[in-house]
Amino acid sequence: MKALKKITALLASGLVLGAMDANAAYVPTTLNYSQSSGFVVASPWLTSTDNQGADNSIRWYESSLGVTPPLGTYDTLAWGLPSKNNGGLMLTDPFLVSGNVNQVYSGLRVLGLTGSVTTGADIGLWGAYQPITTLYHKNSTISGDAFTLTSATIASLLSIGSYTDPLHIVPITFTETMNVGGVPGDCPAGAPNGTICDDLFKFQLTSFAPISFTIGGKNYEADFGLGNFSNSSTNFPACVAGVCTVWTAEQVTSSMDVLMRIREVPEPATLALFGAALLGLGAMRRKNT
Incomplete structure (x- = not known):
């Protein structure tokens, strides 16, 4: 029995020391990513x-x-001309159209990005955030007679290394304000960006839920956020009842990035094995005392 206890102790100690050595020698992993994003233009999306x-x-x-x-899908939506109340495909970039309130467009643009993302310095630690999508809002002063966007749907495909996440759908609601400062009914967003009356759009916090994936026998987790705000602001991640809001300044083009970071996570079986080894050591020590 004493010999068996010694063998068990040696095995358990070896597992723990092996885990410590592996962590000490951990080399962060860098993975390439590509995010493809666009607006669904079919009704009722x-x-x-x-x-x-x-x-x-x-x-x-x-x-x-x-x-x-x-x-x-398409990367740009536009609205605002009272003389053209029929929608459809445009051949001219609405973000480049200039003129008076009866000639310009307001619009949203979503651009998927490519790059690389690296895990943290050890297993379980997050690496740095990297931008995977940029969302722009051209907030023009348009005619009060123009029809405006009320809701849209963003479809995205994210590839990380050899892993491709299933198609991801993010519904948003949009409010075009009347630019009447100080009138709550006409300016429900207020002016958090310091302009006359901010427009706003909303989305569900669950749209940013983390994902898990495996590449080359290693398990990873990806986490998402928002950042790099220009002429815009948000209450994310402190959203109200799970609904997040982004406010965009008037008469300028605003932008923000969707961000991603990753970490490597240990296999559940490995964690269970280490845990059992530690429990075994603890039990033997209690018996010896």
């Missing part, structure tokens, strides 16, 4: 204040910027 007009009076456009969006 896209709505406006004119849900009776052709294509709900929302226009869309495909720029040459960013990663190519998923099939059937």
